[in-house]
Amino acid sequence: MTTENDDSVDKAVAERRERLKALKASQELSNTPEEDDNQTNKETNLNMKFRNYVPHDKKLQEAKVAPPVLPKFEDPVAAEPPPSEKKEDPFVNIAPKKPNWDLRRDVQKKLDKLEKRTQKAIYTLMEEQVKQKELAEDGTNEVA
Secondary structure, rough: OOHHHHHHHHHHHHHHHHHHHHHHHHHHHOHHHHHHHHHHHHHHHOOOOOOOOOOOOHHOOOEEEOOOOOOOOOHHHHHHOOOOOOOOOOOOOOOOOOHHHHHHHHHHHHHHHHHHHHHHHHHHHHHHHHHHHHHHHHHHHHHO
16 A cells, blocks of 8 residues: 555656646746846846936946937017007006005995094084083073
């Protein structure tokens, strides 16, 4: 019984070795040497481009990219002369606002209330003066 188990185990080991060899062979065929070279080149030679940074290392300074050159832009509107019509200063006809116009606008409600109170106070003072005059006239008429 042990010999049968040993034989079956040996067969399984041999089959496994053959499958592993076949797998390795298929991987070697699928990986071409060009791909291996590219992978090693990528690892050893990094392509860095420095646009806004100047490195201190001399080797890395070679990878600095020159700033782009912008083409000249000619404004088509500025190239044409303006039409010569009546050249009046637009600010001549504008009347300036008083420097405190915004303050007056903000305080206008309070000023209206004060104006009403002032009118009432003036009215009451006038009534008192009229009463005093009437009393004074009555007093002078009684004496005479």
